[in-house]
Amino acid sequence: MPKTDVIGHNLTKFECGEGYKIKCDIEMLAAQCNSNSSCYGFNTNGFLKSCASGCDANCCYDVTENVDLYIRKGFLPPDDWQNDVNSGRILYANPEPHFCFLPEIANGYLGTVAMSASLFQSGLFIGKCGNIGKARLPSPIGGSIVTGQLIASGLHFEKAMFTRRYDMNDSIVEHRVYISRTLKSVMVVEFSLISSPSKSVTFSYSSTFDPLNQTHNPEIICTGGGGVEIDVEFTFNSKLSTSSVYVYEGVLLSRDDRNRSIYITICTQQSNETLQTITLSSSIQLISTLASSIDFGPDPIDQMIVTLEAINRFDEAITKRNVLFQEHVHAWKKLWKSGIDIEPLEDHPFVLPKIIMDTDKNHENDTVITTFSRSLDIAQHINSSMYYLLSSSRDDWPYGISPGGLASQSYSGAIFFDMDWYMMPALLPFYPSHAANILRFRYNSLGESNNIAKIFGYNGSMFAWTASYFGRPQGCCDGKGGWENCIEQHITGDVAVAVQMYYYATKDKLWLQNIGWPLLRDIARFWSSRITKTNNITYSINGIMPVDEWCDNTQSKCGDIGVNNAIQTNAVAVVSLIFAAEVGNMFGFDVDSEWIQTAKKLKINFNFTTQTHIQWDNAVAPSSPRTYVCPEGKLSTLFLSNHYFSEDVLYLTYPMNFNVTPEIIRNDAETFIPITCQENAGMTGPIHSIVWLLLNETLKAEGEFNRSLQACTYGEFHVRNEVDIHEDIIGGHGFNTHFLTGDGGFIQAVMMGYAGLRYDDKSLLFNPLPGVVTPATKSIRLRNILVQGTYSFDYTIDESAVHFICSNLYENILCITDNDNNQWKITSNESSLKFQDIQLPIRVDLCN
Numbered sequence: 001m002p003k004t005d006v007i008g009h010n011l012t013k014f015e016c017g018e019g020y021k022i023k024c025d026i027e028m029l030a031a032q033c034n035s036n037s038s039c040y041g042f043n044t045n046g047f048l049k050s051c052a053s054g055c056d057a058n059c060c061y062d063v064t065e066n067v068d069l070y071i072r073k074g075f076l077p078p079d080d081w082q083n084d085v086n087s088g089r090i091l092y093a094n095p096e097p098h099f100c101f102l103p104e105i106a107n108g109y110l111g112t113v114a115m116s117a118s119l120f121q122s123g124l125f126i127g128k129c130g131n132i133g134k135a136r137l138p139s140p141i142g143g144s145i146v147t148g149q150l151i152a153s154g155l156h157f158e159k160a161m162f163t164r165r166y167d168m169n170d171s172i173v174e175h176r177v178y179i180s181r182t183l184k185s186v187m188v189v190e191f192s193l194i195s196s197p198s199k200s201v202t203f204s205y206s207s208t209f210d211p212l213n214q215t216h217n218p219e220i221i222c223t224g225g226g227g228v229e230i231d232v233e234f235t236f237n238s239k240l241s242t243s244s245v246y247v248y249e250g251v252l253l254s255r256d257d258r259n260r261s262i263y264i265t266i267c268t269q270q271s272n273e274t275l276q277t278i279t280l281s282s283s284i285q286l287i288s289t290l291a292s293s294i295d296f297g298p299d300p301i302d303q304m305i306v307t308l309e310a311i312n313r314f315d316e317a318i319t320k321r322n323v324l325f326q327e328h329v330h331a332w333k334k335l336w337k338s339g340i341d342i343e344p345l346e347d348h349p350f351v352l353p354k355i356i357m358d359t360d361k362n363h364e365n366d367t368v369i370t371t372f373s374r375s376l377d378i379a380q381h382i383n384s385s386m387y388y389l390l391s392s393s394r395d396d397w398p399y400g401i402s403p404g405g406l407a408s409q410s411y412s413g414a415i416f417f418d419m420d421w422y423m424m425p426a427l428l429p430f431y432p433s434h435a436a437n438i439l440r441f442r443y444n445s446l447g448e449s450n451n452i453a454k455i456f457g458y459n460g461s462m463f464a465w466t467a468s469y470f471g472r473p474q475g476c477c478d479g480k481g482g483w484e485n486c487i488e489q490h491i492t493g494d495v496a497v498a499v500q501m502y503y504y505a506t507k508d509k510l511w512l513q514n515i516g517w518p519l520l521r522d523i524a525r526f527w528s529s530r531i532t533k534t535n536n537i538t539y540s541i542n543g544i545m546p547v548d549e550w551c552d553n554t555q556s557k558c559g560d561i562g563v564n565n566a567i568q569t570n571a572v573a574v575v576s577l578i579f580a581a582e583v584g585n586m587f588g589f590d591v592d593s594e595w596i597q598t599a600k601k602l603k604i605n606f607n608f609t610t611q612t613h614i615q616w617d618n619a620v621a622p623s624s625p626r627t628y629v630c631p632e633g634k635l636s637t638l639f640l641s642n643h644y645f646s647e648d649v650l651y652l653t654y655p656m657n658f659n660v661t662p663e664i665i666r667n668d669a670e671t672f673i674p675i676t677c678q679e680n681a682g683m684t685g686p687i688h689s690i691v692w693l694l695l696n697e698t699l700k701a702e703g704e705f706n707r708s709l710q711a712c713t714y715g716e717f718h719v720r721n722e723v724d725i726h727e728d729i730i731g732g733h734g735f736n737t738h739f740l741t742g743d744g745g746f747i748q749a750v751m752m753g754y755a756g757l758r759y760d761d762k763s764l765l766f767n768p769l770p771g772v773v774t775p776a777t778k779s780i781r782l783r784n785i786l787v788q789g790t791y792s793f794d795y796t797i798d799e800s801a802v803h804f805i806c807s808n809l810y811e812n813i814l815c816i817t818d819n820d821n822n823q824w825k826i827t828s829n830e831s832s833l834k835f836q837d838i839q840l841p842i843r844v845d846l847c848n
Helices: 026-034 079-086 303-319 324-335 374-391 418-427 432-444 446-456 490-506 509-530 567-587 594-601 662-675 681-694 698-710 740-754
Strands: 041-043 070-072 090-093 104-106 110-113 118-121 143-145 149-156 161-168 171-179 186-195 200-207 232-236 246-252 263-268 275-279 284-292 339-344 355-357 367-369 757-759 764-766 777-787 791-798 801-805 814-817 823-825 831-834 842-846
Touching (some): 026 355, 026 367, 079 090, 079 149, 104 171, 104 374, 110 171, 118 284, 143 161, 143 171, 171 200, 186 200, 186 275, 186 324, 263 303, 284 303, 339 374, 339 740, 374 698, 374 740, 418 432, 418 490, 418 740, 432 446, 432 509, 446 509, 490 509, 490 567, 490 757, 509 567, 567 594, 662 681, 681 698, 681 740, 740 757, 777 842, 791 842, 823 831
Antiparallel strands (some): 041 070, 090 149, 104 110, 110 118, 143 200, 161 171, 171 186, 186 284, 200 275, 232 246, 246 263, 263 284, 355 367, 757 764, 764 842, 777 791, 791 801, 814 823, 814 842
16 A cells, blocks of 8 residues: 555545444545545545556555545536536546646647646657657746635536636636647637626736746656756747737757757747736637747748748737637537447436535534546546547647657657557547548658668668657667667557558558558568578567567566567568558559568467467466566566566457457467556556457456556546556556556547457458446447548447447448348438347448
8 A cells, every 4th residue: 555645645544344343434434534634535445546546556446346436625516517527528626636637738739738837849859869859848828826716627628628717705717728729839828707796806827938037847747858947948039029929939959860950939928917807798818829840841941930930820810819719619529529428327327416414413514525426437538538639639730649648748759659559549430530640650750760770771661669750769879789769679560550450441542552552561671671581481580679578577688689579579560561462462563572471481479289379489478476467668667576568469369350269369368468467557458358358258358447447547637647656556657647548548448349349351340249338337329430531420339239320411321231241221310230130240331
């Protein structure tokens, strides 16, 4: 048991219940907390929810059970927020959590943690290979009201804004921030008077924006960056500034690999004034815009060109200031046409009746407790995960997504395979243009990836394990040495699998010809040059760091020289070579005959006696119960016991469906899942849940789903970390927020696990486990799934049937076909197919 929660509050174990003298019920716990002024809240294990992540050994609660009761002292939501809070459309907090756990506000181009001093532009990096990181900029929308009492904080999913409300002598002032979805460089701070007995209210506002004299920004401990305040030197352009706009011109503190200076200009209405006055009929709106050198591509650009672009963007925003928010909300409304709905069981509604108590027994009620159901917890996490994925992505800015999301320097802002295998598949059924943009980043990285391959002495493209602007490597710049940046080369094959996944979903042959083929061709050329021809029968890929980066539990062998024939690496190489040949032949391109031969001869480690895969040459399955398979990773802390990470084997089942049968899937799962370490639930839990559902192991699937649901999720705004932050828990390490990989994994656990969605070379298909849905749930609905990227329909699964419906626009265009070739058309009248009447899987495609 940790001694403190993640924020640092002391944790006290209050012993009550069965086996103890004191009865343990909610009233007893509430009275105990109310009598202690230092008590911030409680749950049935005596922990705050910021600890109850369920992702670490001995952390907080048994993840096979329901989410623990969690009560925290504070105010109830404002009346006009209540319906959205109760339906999972607003995440609400009061008191507000630690600033490390405030949410990301972003639009795929710019991002910031709400109210914080730091701003980030997607694709804007500082430094050269060996010392590259996402550039930290000053945020013109960071700051706080310092007058009155903060009574409510809310993240509004449908409006993509963060709001605070303050009580100032019975006047309610609202402070909200958002980054426009439609005008991507526009950031807005607004203040309005919600209610007041007075005609006007004056308050004090403290802005964090001070680009010329940056003060200490405490949130650097949350978002990475090693203590650097900002990475830009700014000057104030007095000639271009006016009474209505302040122009700040900056240059990154170091040049990039091409020795060019990178310029940034911020135009803002944010002034040094601290006192603001608003009335019931007039609000305050402060607009800011940004432009940088990367807006103009990789070639050198003058500062003045960047400045003029920022000014033009500001002028456009000013002309639209009266409709900025409406257009922003409308754009997000279009995005939210797609998504996932959870319908609760009748006896487990989203919000349970309020509990009103007299805890001090003085005949006056002193406590009101609102308890959310488990189904609402799931619905909230679905909405928050999708919100964070959408906030870090868009379809017109192809600069990749880091595991830490857009609004932080976690993982130095570098792009890993997490983007291709965790984030992209979660977006693909609903937002194929966002998925295409992710792969556009990989396509734009071909030049740099070709250079990396040449440095290593290989052909084709070798993608950087940690990639930055246009795929430039973060490390291993000279092709020498070990460790992940040099030898974790499965990333190159991972990209090919993502290309295959995208094409199967969209059937976009034009895209495949122009984007997919160049990627596949250069990847196949890389693997052809990377293999070692051991003999005429078997080829090998030697000296690889596998997905399991703790592959031999010592830093000398795996870290420096790698292992041979890592199972997942060889598997993605086989898929790369075969699919490249298929696509090349489809279009009549030049296909190397060696690709198929290499794929056939590449060694796939398999134990024919036990019918299980083997992680790499000479790998021995651990026998000790305290020996675990541990996270791939980006982890910086050494673990205290032997560890392994089984996903390299389990990835063959999902997402690859490679070299597996039901028997092999079960044998692999039963061999490796029990010895997978618990630290990285955001990556492992979703895969395990999907695999167990394939095997009809519903209780095991639910346990892993719970781990994915709560995986190191801190505070009311569901800010994820890769592993638990407590230093006194195995695997604990510092902040790497926000762990967007966990959001993508969780969405896949719902969509590909319980809803059963898949793609193969034929079509979109559904193969759910009949009658099984997420815990405490009556049904799951996937809204606005796109077939071939165009034709939309809704799909619902409940305990007895699956249901399909589409709009009038696509009526009779899409057909459902089951495994016995029975066929039904999708219309604007819902079609319900009972499990007893169909043969799974069922496919959805254009009618013949």
